[in-house]
Amino acid sequence: MIFAFSKMFKFILLLCFGMIWATNGEISNVVIDLSHWNNVNFTKAKADGIVAVVHKATQGARGVDETYATRRILAENEGLLWGAYHFGTKGTPVKQADHFLATVGDTKGVLLMLDVEENKGKEMSPSEAEEFVKRIKEKTGRYPIIYGNRYFLRPYHLENLNECPLWISHYTSASQPTLPSQRSSWTLWQYTDGKLGGSPKTVNGIGPCDRDRYNGSIQQLKNRWPNL
Ligand SMILES: *[C@@H]1O[C@H](CO)[C@@H](O)[C@H](O)[C@H]1NC(C)=O
Ligand SMILES: *[C@@H]1O[C@H](CO)[C@@H](O)[C@H](O)[C@H]1NC(C)=O
Numbered sequence: 001m002i003f004a005f006s007k008m009f010k011f012i013l014l015l016c017f018g019m020i021w022a023t024n025g026e027i028s029n030v031v032i033d034l035s036h037w038n039n040v041n042f043t044k045a046k047a048d049g050i051v052a053v054v055h056k057a058t059q060g061a062r063g064v065d066e067t068y069a070t071r072r073i074l075a076e077n078e079g080l081l082w083g084a085y086h087f088g089t090k091g092t093p094v095k096q097a098d099h100f101l102a103t104v105g106d107t108k109g110v111l112l113m114l115d116v117e118e119n120k121g122k123e124m125s126p127s128e129a130e131e132f133v134k135r136i137k138e139k140t141g142r143y144p145i146i147y148g149n150r151y152f153l154r155p156y157h158l159e160n161l162n163e164c165p166l167w168i169s170h171y172t173s174a175s176q177p178t179l180p181s182q183r184s185s186w187t188l189w190q191y192t193d194g195k196l197g198g199s200p201k202t203v204n205g206i207g208p209c210d211r212d213r214y215n216g217s218i219q220q221l222k223n224r225w226p227n228l
Contacts, residue, residue, distance in 0.1 A: 025215065025216065026216060026217040026220075027213050027214065027215060027216070028213065028214045028216065028217055028218045028220075028221055029200075029211065029212075029213050029214075030049055030050055030051035030052060030214070030218055030221065031050075031051065031052045031053075031054065031188060031211070031212040031213070031214055031221070032045070032050055032052075032053055032054070032203055032206070032209055032210060032211055032212065033053075033054040033055070033056075033083075033085065033190065033209075033210045033212060034053060034054070034055050034056070034071075034206070034209060034210070035055065035056035035065055035067075036056070036065050036066060036067040038206055038207075038209055039206065039207070040071065040074075040205065040206050041205035041206070042071075042074050042075050042077075042078045042080060042205065043078060043205065044204045044205025044206075045080075045203050045204060045205040045206055046078050046079070046080060047204065047205075048203050048204035048205065050080065050203055051080065051081060051218060051221065051222070052080060052081035052082075052083065052111070052221065052225065053071075053075050053080050053081070053082060053083065054082075054083030054084065054085055054111055054113055054212075055067075055068055055071055055072070055075075055082070055083070055084060055085070056068065056084075056085055056087065056115075057084040057085060057086060057100060057103045057104055058086045058087070058096070058099055058100045058103045059086070059087035059089060060087070060088075060089040060092075060096060060099075061089075061091075061092045061095045061096050061099055062099065063087075064103055068084070068103065069103075069105070072084075072105070081109075081111070081221075081222070081225050081226075082109070082110050082111070083110060083111030083112070083113060083226065084100070084103075084104045084110055084111070084112060084113070085112075085113035085114070085115050085147065086100040086112075086113070086114055086115065086132075086144075087115045087117075087119075088114055088115060088116050088123070088124030088128070088129060088132060089119055089122050089123065089124055090119075090121075090122040090123060090124060090125065090128070091128070093124065093128040093129070093131035093132040093135070094131055094132070094135050096124075096132060097131075097132045097135035097136050097139070098135070098139075100112075100136075101136070101139055101140070107140050109225070109226055110226055111145065111225060111226040111228070112136060112140065112142070112144040112145070112226070113144055113145045113146070113147050113167060114129060114132055114133060114136075114144045114145070114146050114147065114164070115147045115148070116129055116146065116147070116148045116152065116153070116156060117147075117148055117149070117152055117169075118152060123152075126155045126156045126157070126158055126161065127158070129146070129156055129158075129161055130158045130159070130160050130161055132144075133146070133160050133161060133163075133164055134160050137160065142226075142227055143160070143163050143164045143165070144164060145164055145165045145166070145167045145187060145188065145228065146161060146164040146165070146166060146167065147167040147168075147169060147188075147190070148167075148168075148169060149168070149169045149170060150168065150170065150177075150178050150179055150180040151180075153166075153168075153180040153183075154180045154181065154182070156180075157180075157182040162182065165187040165188075165228050166179070166183050166185070166186045166187055166188075167186070167187060167188040167189070167190065167212070168183075168186045168188070168189050168190070169189075169190040170189065170190070170191065170197075171190075171191065171192055171193060171196040171197030171198075172191065172197055172198060173191075173197065173198040173199065174198075177189045177191070185215070186215055187214070187215055187228045188212045188213070188214055188215070188228070189212060189213045189214075189215070190210055190211070190212045191211065191212070191213055192210070192211050193209075193210050194207070194208025194209045194210065194211070195208060214228075
């Protein structure tokens with residue numbers, strides 16, 4: 001009887017720890033996103049703990065961030081994980097996807113992200129974003145991650161868009177971001193733009209910049225990159 005009780009007790013104890021462990025997944029903070037507006041020294045950023053950099057590559061059907069190509073080489077020489085993002089605009093989604101992929105270069109190992117946000121009436125619509133991500137999937141075999149805030153992303157609730165991992169933008173020092181209602185989990189969370197939101201807000205070698213938490217440990221980030 002005592003034996004059975006202690007076994008049962010052990011079982012319950014393990015169950016409790018298991019539940020705590022399962023609900024408190026690790027969150028890491030080693031990702032930044034950049035554009036030509038930032039000055040960078042990747043050696044210093046890496047020494048400050050940064051593991052992954054996602055950089056602006058393109059905007060619309062023609063725009064190119066002129067710092068993208070050289071920074072990809074610099075970052076990869078430092079052994080940083082690399083990602084590329086496209087700022088979506090109104091019209092020509094398939095052309096925009098092809099322009100993005102042509103600018104990214106070899107997509108192997110590169111995280112791909114679609115940035116949708118307000119753009120003075122020239123934003124990429126939900127149906128255009130749907131076409132964009134379908135094209136990326138067709139060309140690369142994977143969906144890009146979709147980035148935006150919860151208000152803007154609310155109507156981006158279509159079949160293929162819902163397959164894209166979520167990169168939520170929410171500048172807050174709260175322990176979790178608020179999501180658009182169609183989503184129940186996030187993969188990356190831009191918690192600061194370097195001014196508003198949680199801390200830390202700066203990175204050595206860059207200064208104040210967009211910083212992003214990952215829903216997982218650093219090891220999981222490395223293992224799952226670029227698909228997450
Ligand atoms: C970047 O920082 C490293 C380490 O402090 C330094 O050796 C290097 O000269 C810097 N690179 C540039 C381009 O300033
Ligand atoms: C974090 O990711 C796990 C899967 O790895 C998921 O089950 C969980 O819901 C996510 N948490 C949040 C807060 O999104």
